[in-house]
Amino acid sequence: MIEIKKVGDIMSRPIGVNSEDTKQFIVDIATKCFEQKGYSATSMADIKNETNMSKGTIYYHFKNKEELYLYCIQQVSNEFLHNWTMMSKAEHSAEKKLYIWANLNNLVVQKPIMNTLHEYFVATNKNNYDAVIKLYEPEFQIVKDILVEGIESGEFKNDLQVDDIAVLLFNFMTSLDHLDLFDYGTPQKQKKIYRLAIDLILPGLKK
Amino acid sequence: MIEIKKVGDIMSRPIGVNSEDTKQFIVDIATKCFEQKGYSATSMADIKNETNMSKGTIYYHFKNKEELYLYCIQQVSNEFLHNWTMMSKAEHSAEKKLYIWANLNNLVVQKPIMNTLHEYFVATNKNNYDAVIKLYEPEFQIVKDILVEGIESGEFKNDLQVDDIAVLLFNFMTSLDHLDLFDYGTPQKQKKIYRLAIDLILPGLKK
């Protein structure tokens, strides 16, 4: 049984801290804050209050708010990739990989911060292709790989426009994080809808 | 040929204004601002500068930033519904209606403001189901209607879970507004991807 690593499992300040622990502690709390209020609406004071650390300490570890935010994003993204590698390596069916991918998107609780990325790009006027793609690319690649594997193995149609469909699937899946706003609060309901998403898409992919 | 009404066609301050014109002018500019920077990151000063009106005037017409934002949202939503009614009434195939719906999502240029709603709810801590659904419901209903019609006419599978799939489709479609961040800047590319989204989904719906 593979255990999913979750960023920020530890949420109380560790005793006998060293510098790296402190930094990680801040990142964990900050990730929660950004998830809950978005990039703009989260203030450094919010993070200070939630961590019970001084502003000076936060700025000692991170140059500014933006760097802290991107560090959080990067970490969650890495976490996701790591989990994906673990969970997908034993599986060879593209179809089953899609379900694993969907399930992972649902399971990794920190992922909502990825949903604040659009607001971040927009709020900071960084809406240029390069900056954006740099952050999205790794997860993007997962979907592309699944599609290519499916085509090569004969599971999926030969004429799929891989790049475009990867964008569509990626968008589709990440948009489901918004479901917290709708009536999908419980884990069961959420799991079901993530699964249903793949059910809905698969016929369009399969031969 | 049906002409699509776009909110805010007029972008320069009209001469010989009356109160209602001024209000609409502010709404048009504000909609653009909120689209470009989101709810939190758009300041009343931004709107003041873009409109070249005084702060007093903006506050004369709108009680506060939130009311102005929701007024913009409401207007764009109404606009969308109006266009949908116009464009869909002559069509009886559920499949074709899906394409019309996708195309309309692509065409109506002000729609990106709808994509800031999640950030608005999150930033203002209004993440309760009722407040959210009130604003999303009308467009939501469009998708439900298409699905029900498709089932009744025999185009779509009988056992579709209409409510859940409506949520999925709505999320899927609105998530495509994020494409401005990726390499889909040109109208042609965008039109293609909106169409492709329906191509991808349809096999999962059809008998």
Added chain:
Amino acid sequence: MIEIKKVGDIMSRPIGVNSEDTKQFIVDIATKCFEQKGYSATSMADIKNETNMSKGTIYYHFKNKEELYLYCIQQVSNEFLHNWTMMSKAEHSAEKKLYIWANLNNLVVQKPIMNTLHEYFVATNKNNYDAVIKLYEPEFQIVKDILVEGIESGEFKNDLQVDDIAVLLFNFMTSLDHLDLFDYGTPQKQKKIYRLAIDLILPGLKK
């Protein structure tokens, strides 16, 4: 039986108004507003809302907030003097006049606005003797007159320092308007305390 005229008996906008009625209506409402929130904290918008008249109309009748305020003050002061003249002319005992004076201070419901004068002077930096005395003088004179009459008639001590004691009595009496903040809300309690004030002072005045 003498009927006490109260400023602002009419509190609903008169039908078939003429200009003077409108002006008086504004003054009545404004007096209430200034009483309730003081000079600084009462905004022209408050008065507009309470009167349901337009800002334009208020500024048509009064040059600015200050002029409106002083008009209210003047009217209440005149009202008080008028009532005093009516109620005191039949009385010849200085002692009894003091009680009538105290009672009148209690009865005239608009008087609290006089208690905002100090804040007005202080907020507008008009703390020069002349401006102040001009507004206080008439009521001031009432007290002086009573004292002089009492001395001349032999009721009061010969060596009273009339000017200083007049100031003290005037301050004493007007300070009682602050009693609304304490536990003296009911008319009975208030009447009692105004009377008690004179009971307390009289031995110091009488031979």
Added chain:
Amino acid sequence: MIEIKKVGDIMSRPIGVNSEDTKQFIVDIATKCFEQKGYSATSMADIKNETNMSKGTIYYHFKNKEELYLYCIQQVSNEFLHNWTMMSKAEHSAEKKLYIWANLNNLVVQKPIMNTLHEYFVATNKNNYDAVIKLYEPEFQIVKDILVEGIESGEFKNDLQVDDIAVLLFNFMTSLDHLDLFDYGTPQKQKKIYRLAIDLILPGLKK
């Protein structure tokens, strides 16, 4: 000889400040500002300008204007009580204590801020008995104590209504702060009138 402690003896920014000094410095200046213009008409910008500190610093030490104001009030009130305790403990005659009390009201130069309390209550709609009494009670108690002592020692009449008369005396005395508006600017004149106030009241109290 007892030296009267005055809040805010230091009025220029101390060198080598620590946090507590800065806070006290702000309080001293703010007290002066509130005295001079009242609660509503004193802006945080006024206090910033007078202190030559940044707005951020003021808000670092005090949550908001109201908290700063109440802190000033509290400090002045404590100061007064402290001085009263010092100056009155050696004295056993109720009559003499009244003169000491009056003299102290005159001497403690920061007291005018207490005169802005009515405007504060009124401007902030906090005109409920409990909020008010909480701030007035301590000084109120001084007067009650003097009266009770005077009755018990046989100096004052047995049948004095202590509570009511305490209110009257307290109001009377604090109203004298308004004398700055009249022709009582010099210390000599002020001292005289505070003394005269007690001269006037005493016959009503004594057997």
Added chain:
DNA sequence: AATGAATGAGCATTCATTCAT
């Protein structure tokens, strides 16, 4: 006489960030 749209200075408060200790 009366209106209400428009103005911009001013308001209390929050912000990300700096820096001496």
Added chain:
DNA sequence: AATGAATGAATGCTCATTCAT
């Protein structure tokens, strides 16, 4: 490494006042 005091620009919003109609 960590602190918390200090900064001043920026924020959302209110204000008294003006003026064309």
